[in-house]
């Protein structure tokens with residue numbers, strides 16, 4: 001897709017299908033008795049991503065969710081620059097958010113309506129005429145094998161069912177880039193395999209680029225590229241098999 005030159009954001013057309021991070025740092029200010037102290041969360045992240053599917057692995061608290069949230073401007077860089085297909089989330093937040101779908105680990109962060117059907121219809125309100133919303137929403141639920149949940153109360157759904165509904169609500173708006181933060185945490189084996197197929201299909205049939213974090217090192221194998229994050233830095237960048245090995249070594253060396 002050719003996108004015109006974006007004000008202040010570089011030439012999106014020249015950088016179509018490229019995500020880049022240059023010298024990105026994110027931190028938090030801790031209130032201490034001696035004043036505010038800057039605590040780094042991500043340090044000097046440099047990345048160029050053109051792959052269809054990238055996974056991010058690393059220990060609890062290493063910075064994976066923070067890194068993922070930079071992709072759609074939920075978190076902004078304190079210094080350095082993030083460009084999503086030439087668009088700067090700081091300056092062109094709306095365009096970036098319409099391109100990047102974000103699925104949270106906790107579906108409760110996302111589901112706002114009483115039933116899955118209503119939630120997805122709400123997601124569709126800006127793109128699909130009212131008369132077609134119900135059918136479109138049902139077909140998205142059907143794609144994930146959960147059409148039978150359409151009219152159930154979201155409060156009565158199991159954790160895994162809710163995680164799938166949250167994914168359906170994001171897929172309904174047809175994102176070009178899909179970011180998922182630990183999407184398998186609540187899923188059983190069957191649904192994890194279903195998710196594997198859905199993600200592979202999105203890449204193959206719709207050209208969606210997928211970025212996900214995970215603690216499931218087997219699931220990480222689905223990706224073309226794997227980044228290992230440790231203490232806020234990307235310390236390995238390789239294929240999933242190599243990155244997983246490096247991550248295991250890192251953990252073993254830490255515990256000795």
Ligand SMILES: Nc1ncnc2c1ncn2[C@@H]1O[C@H](COP(=O)(O)OP(=O)(O)OP(=O)(O)O)[C@@H](O)[C@H]1O
Pocket residue numbers: 028041058059060061062063064065066067
């Ligand atoms: N809004 C915030 N304010 C202050 N500190 C934060 C904030 N968000 C995250 N952190 C801190 O940044 C570090 C990285 O957090 P992050 O959630 O990115 O880790 P993670 O790799 O996703 O961990 P997990 O595997 O447990 O999900 C942690 O020490 C966390 O406490």
Ligand SMILES: [Mg+2]
Pocket residue numbers: 064065066181
């Ligand atoms: Mg996280």
